[in-house]
Amino acid sequence: MSAKGSDEHVHAPYGPLPRGGTVRPIARWGTPVMHRPQQAVTADQFGGDELRNLAADMVATMYAADGVGLAACQIGVDLAVFVFDCPDESGDRYVGVVCNPTVTVPEDRGRKLDDGDEGCLSFPGAFCPCARPDFATVDGFGLDGEPVRFEGDGLLARCLQHETDHTLGTVFGDRLSARARKKLQKLHDAAAADYPADWPT
Secondary structure, three states, X not given: OEOOOOOOOEEOOOOOOOOOOOOOXXXXXXXXXXXXXXXXXOOOOOOXXXXXXXXXXXXXXXXXXXXXXXXXXXXXXXXOEEEEXXXXXXXXXXXXXXXXXXXXXXXXXXXXXXXXXXXXXXXOOXXXXXXXXXXXXXXXXXXXXXEEEEEEEXXXXXXXXXXXXXXXXXXXXXXXXXXXHHHHHHHHHHHHHHOOOOOOO
């Protein structure tokens, strides 16, 4: 996910993000891996170097692209994993890795929608309003297979929903009207020269 803004207050309830990875080119909308449900992380993959190295590469790529979240499919890997470093409504930053995520949003009378702008690192240079619940909870597993849960409001809620969508083969453009998608495409095309095929390497 693409967005701006953060704060010095960082919450890492399951430890810091893995570092030392390699920046990889970001896959774009239209790439087949972006539009199909991702393979679940299996028991034999948890705790392994391959999964940890993948997450480190995802973190490096997310930061190089100035994003707040990134899913494995966005670097061409068919695996249900995402990383994030994203502020909530108060400006506090939350960081984490989630494998095999499931998202829960309010369904009762307290449900409120946030129709703020949304962007995607796999469709760079374009932002468009996209209505989503203003609070979300994601459950999944960490890199060693331990259960993890993250929840929050503001941009964090949007990020958790956006990245979980990626693991299901959904891009946020799928949630837009045809008219809004056309506008998004125009913005993307106008900025294309700033984002070559190997961006952000």
